[in-house]
Amino acid sequence: MSSTFSGLNTAYSALVAQRRALETTGQNVANVNTPGYTRQRANLEAQGGPAVPAMYSKYEGAGDGVKVVGVDRITDTFLQSRAQNEAAKLASQQTIATSLSRIEDVFPEPSDSALGSNLADTWNAWADVANSPGDEAPRSALLQQAQTLTGNINAASKNLSDQWSQQRDELSVTVDEVNVAAKGIAELNLAIRRDTQAGVPANELKDRRDALVDKLASLVGATGRQGEDGVVDVYLGGTAIVRGADADALRLEGPTKLADVTAASQLRIVRDKDGYPSSVSSGKAAGALETLNSTLPTYSQKLDGLASTVATSVNAIWSTGYDLDGNPAGGNFFGSSDGGPVKAANLTVLVTDPRKVAASGDAAKRLDNAVANKIAAIAGKVDGPDGVYRDLVANLAVESQTAQTRLTTQKSVSEKATDALDSVRGVDTDEEMTNLLAYQRGYEAAARVMNSINSTLDTLINMVGR
Numbered sequence: 001m002s003s004t005f006s007g008l009n010t011a012y013s014a015l016v017a018q019r020r021a022l023e024t025t026g027q028n029v030a031n032v033n034t035p036g037y038t039r040q041r042a043n044l045e046a047q048g049g050p051a052v053p054a055m056y057s058k059y060e061g062a063g064d065g066v067k068v069v070g071v072d073r074i075t076d077t078f079l080q081s082r083a084q085n086e087a088a089k090l091a092s093q094q095t096i097a098t099s100l101s102r103i104e105d106v107f108p109e110p111s112d113s114a115l116g117s118n119l120a121d122t123w124n125a126w127a128d129v130a131n132s133p134g135d136e137a138p139r140s141a142l143l144q145q146a147q148t149l150t151g152n153i154n155a156a157s158k159n160l161s162d163q164w165s166q167q168r169d170e171l172s173v174t175v176d177e178v179n180v181a182a183k184g185i186a187e188l189n190l191a192i193r194r195d196t197q198a199g200v201p202a203n204e205l206k207d208r209r210d211a212l213v214d215k216l217a218s219l220v221g222a223t224g225r226q227g228e229d230g231v232v233d234v235y236l237g238g239t240a241i242v243r244g245a246d247a248d249a250l251r252l253e254g255p256t257k258l259a260d261v262t263a264a265s266q267l268r269i270v271r272d273k274d275g276y277p278s279s280v281s282s283g284k285a286a287g288a289l290e291t292l293n294s295t296l297p298t299y300s301q302k303l304d305g306l307a308s309t310v311a312t313s314v315n316a317i318w319s320t321g322y323d324l325d326g327n328p329a330g331g332n333f334f335g336s337s338d339g340g341p342v343k344a345a346n347l348t349v350l351v352t353d354p355r356k357v358a359a360s361g362d363a364a365k366r367l368d369n370a371v372a373n374k375i376a377a378i379a380g381k382v383d384g385p386d387g388v389y390r391d392l393v394a395n396l397a398v399e400s401q402t403a404q405t406r407l408t409t410q411k412s413v414s415e416k417a418t419d420a421l422d423s424v425r426g427v428d429t430d431e432e433m434t435n436l437l438a439y440q441r442g443y444e445a446a447a448r449v450m451n452s453i454n455s456t457l458d459t460l461i462n463m464v465g466r
């Protein structure tokens with residue numbers, strides 16, 4: 001049969017268990033506003049009676065009390081994975097939308113200082129020359145306006161190139177952040193494995209590790225998979241970049257200038273040790289790669305197309321004209337500053353003397369305005385420079401609006417996924433206060449049991465003593 005003294009051990013185990021549960025609840029309350037904290041719960045388990053020494057012996061007690069078999073983190077792996085995936089998509093969409101917004105700043109339409117207005121002013125300047133073919137003032141104004149147009153096209157090209165370089169630098173920093181986070185996860189995995197094998201709680205270490213996994217998800221769309229002894233392996237496109245206590249470093253390789261980006265030469269993220277490409281389909285890095293390899297090169301090429309169209313459309317008519325002195329035009333009105341093919345970066349005005357402006361279509365009639373009129377009429381051509389520029393701006397506006405719409409939608413989806421996860425792992429102060437009262441009452445009850453047993457023993461000992 002059980003001893004009266006065994007009741008003291010049962011009551012003591014209750015005191016210890018309720019106190020541990022109170023401490024766990026206190027930890028939850030203390031971290032109610034701590035980002036990334038996962039609430040914990042003391043796992044209590046009833047203890048049965050002790051083993052008896054003989055075959056026909058039996059234990060007649062009610063049990064051996066209670067003990068805390070562990071402190072669990074309350075989370076949901078599925079919701080956590082979903083929140084990481086949606087956060088990765090959101091980061092990618094944010095990068096794309098921001099990049100398109102920056103490109104829109106290069107073409108601030110409608111505006112008096114934008115390229116659309118510059119083109120209109122240039123054609124109007126040619127019309128002014130046609131209206132006063134014998135006056136040098138309109139010719140001087142034309143050259144100044146043409147230089148303003150080419151200067152703004154040059155500036156737009158440089159702006160796109162600078163954006164590309166800046167975005168590339170940001171992507172390089174992102175890759176460095178990935179390497180630091182991956183190394184941190186590997187180190188925490190090692191510490192968690194050691195604590196788990198030693199039976200030491202590692203919940204706070206797991207919170208720190210999961211926060212780094214979330215960061216990798218937002219940066220490159222990485223996903224975590226639970227392993228043995230509490231470790232998490234991190235995968236990027238099916239390839240592990242963190243396996244247990246080991247982490248693989250990544251690096252960025254590819255062109256260093258916007259002009260060098262082609263279909264065959266693009267930026268990519270690879271493993272540092274062997275150059276094996278890493279599949280980055282979401283996250284901040286994915287959005288940056290799309291911008292660097294596709295979006296910015298596309299609009300740079302469209303701007304080059306505008307510059308080429310301006311030069312070829314004007315030069316084709318210009319070459320048939322005659323200047324104020326009756327000399328043939330000779331050469332081109334627009335050309336490249338470096339002697340290469342005309343592009344947005346090198347477009348320039350080759351004529352500097354107002355008298356050399358070829359406005360006449362007849363060498364014998366210096367005051368003829370046929371050529372000037374034809375060039376001014378370029379403004380109305382659908383396939384002319386204005387049409388090319390309108391297509392560029394219209395495509396940019398549609399693409400930017402689409403990106404903003406997708407961003408708004410993805411924000412909502414990501415917030416709902418995060419809220420669903422927080423509803424499981426987040427600290428609810430009302431629930432914790434309820435638990436606090438329950439464990440407090442449990443502790444008080446265990447103390448009363450111990451006091452009752454102590455009183456019983458006191459009575460028994462004193463009676464026997466007499």
